[in-house]
Amino acid sequence: MSHPPLRSAAKQRICDAALQHFVTYGYDGASLNQIAEMVGIRKASIYAHFANKDALYLTLLEDAIHAENEFIRSCFEAAHALPGQHYCESLKQHYQEAWHFRFLLRTAYVPPDSLREQITRLYNAHLALCQQQITHALAEYDAGLAKMDYLSEAYLGLVDSLHVELLYAGTARFDVRLQAMWQLFATALQQHLSP
Template identity: 45%
Template structure:
């Protein structure tokens, strides 16, 4: 859906606001005020809170999918994926799109749970397929296992960045990457 410049501004503010307050704590009044308009004007662009949330989610998913794709494309390692895992903490701190996406994925609004889960699942699937495309393919079964384990690592680090701290994030990333590389190297 093509958004007007005003709707794009509202969406950007909504991503930040939902990232900070979640769905339940979000205020359309505050979003409208931050966008320099009255709440009634916000309804000209978005029918309700659900529509604004889903539009913000779609944008966050697109932004984070693009980030993952570029991170993998720029990596030159034999076993790709470390750069994405390493960037998770800083990305979370610096980009509301990841904060919003993770908050929505791990604490979705009940009425939108299925839609959020589907979008988050497609995001993770994209990461897995991007990794798979970058791996040498000598053993399909081993590749499949590595991709699934890698997605488990991504999921674990997403939870850690959301609920934990930087020290735990670094320790978990190091341990997970060590296991993943050991598994891969043992089979090649």
């Protein structure tokens, strides 16, 4: 299990302020001047910690992915009725509470063009972890399910649908989407359980 790097208090304050600022304004609308004002420093002081806006943004992305990987692991470790259910049911509250999750979704689905390749590589690694977790959970639930690769792909499609709902519609209709998508996935699992 990897841990985020240790940082000075000043660098962490910049990261905390920048995270909220990027979530609110996006990459293009974000301003290092405004981030500096939020922290109570001069813009030049940001450059003592980060080479430029891209470096700050990628640092936040790495932090967000680390936090989300840990969240996924914890959700899959929790006992629940069906594999992957706890993660899906936790997303709404997690989105409301976790700035890094909102940042990750916005970054993954609306990446700045200049960083698209790096973001795609990092996000795909994150999705691979999610797929590993569901594949393992399916195998533990029923050995026969582990042989059906399309179930883990279907689960990623379900998760993607929930992420898109949160990003573009917020939490208002999340429960409706979750219920519909989860019913389809649960039905598919039940149909393929070993006799």
